[in-house]
Amino acid sequence: MNRLMYYVPLVLLGILAVYFSAGLGRNPATLESVLINQQVPEFSLPPIEGSSKGIAKVDLKDQVVLVNIFGSWCKACWIEHPFLIDLKEKGVVPVYGINWRESNRQAGPRWLKKFGDPYTLIGDDPKSKGAIAFGVSGAPETFFVNKHGIIRYKHMGPITEQNWNDTLKPILEVLRKE
Amino acid sequence: MKQLFLILAIFLLPLAANAVNPGEILKDPVLEKRARAISKGLRCVVCQNQSIDDSDAQLARDLRVLVREQLVAGDSDQAVVDYVVSRYGDFVLLRPPVKAATLVLWFGPVVIALIGAMGLVLFFRRQKRYAAEINKEVGE
Structure with missing residues (x-):
């Protein structure tokens, strides 16, 4: 019995080693959203310049949609942009945009004019009102909303063909059945 | 000399x-x-080890403004904090709340210290007994 006691520190060390090495693999920048399985937050944003309609919670009603937070200043948004255009052209799923924190009123619209506009509706969000309502910490982030207005998934970082096929498309298919 | 010292002291x-x-x-x-006090307790989610009061990040600035707007609108401190937590989770609180999921975090160190103290007490008691036994043998 007493002899076994000598192994206690070793066992403890083993437990700690497993615990900490598991923690090493986690990315602290990926935050789990508390809004998952919650109603879309109340929000209402004005249109961007050159457009007549902004975006509010009611616009997302009764359909499966993506809500994408983007900005022309955000390089990762440039990366995902062609894929969002692709989604629109193929009519896969409506994507609603929150144009976050542009340095001036023209920057967002100009960028969309140059590279194409993949969004059904866009809200202008210079003061992070929409971004904070959605608990956003960086751009791009994309929320998957089902037709009951429940946020079911949040994707952080750019949507690419690969993560779309591997992860996001199957999720979308599940949401369609809800 | 005194002046030089004062000038240096200012730096x-x-x-x-x-x-x-x-x-x-x-x-x-x-x-x-009140806004400053609330801001000091809220984590900046961009630069995660700073509070929004310390951080220069844009999002931290927008959150500071939001906190102030809600206070001006008459919200209580708790209501403001609750709003931010409802969006970002307990993670934004630099002082995590005591609840089932954080019991180990809050009380784990105390428990480990107690186990250590118990070990020490046992160790010294045994030493004492041992010493007493030896003394007895020597005495005989």
Whole structure:
């Protein structure tokens, strides 16, 4: 019995080693959203310049949609942009945009004019009102909303063909059945 | 000499290191004080080990402004904090709340210290008994 006691520190060390090495693999920048399985937050944003309609919670009603937070200043948004255009052209799923924190009123619209506009509706969000309502910490982030207005998934970082096929498309298919 | 010392001393003054811009500060000093207190407890989700009061990140600035707007609108401190937590989770609280999931975090160190103390007590008691036994043998 007493002899076994000598192994206690070793066992403890083993437990700690497993615990900490598991923690090493986690990315602290990926935050789990508390809004998952919650109603879309109340929000209402004005249109961007050159457009007549902004975006509010009611616009997302009764359909499966993506809500994408983007900005022309955000390089990762440039990366995902062609894929969002692709989604629109193929009519896969409506994507609603929150144009976050542009340095001036023209920057967002100009960028969309140059590279194409993949969004059904866009809200202008210079003061992070929409971004904070959605608990956003960086751009791009994309929320998957089902037709009951429940946020079911949040994707952080750019949507690419690969993560779309591997992860996001199957999720979308599940949401369609809800 | 004394002057030189004074001048040098000025450089050593700890300057208040916060990120609040003059334009953000509320006119009402009581509200501003409450806003500062709330901001100090909220984590900046962009630069995660700073509070929004310390951080220069844009999002931290927008959150500071939001906190002030809600205070001006008459919300209580708790209501403001609750709103931010409802969006970002307990993670934004620099002081995590005591609840089932955080019991180990809060009380784990105490429990481990107690186990250590118990070990020490046992160790010294055994030493004493051992010493007593030896003394007895020697004495005989």
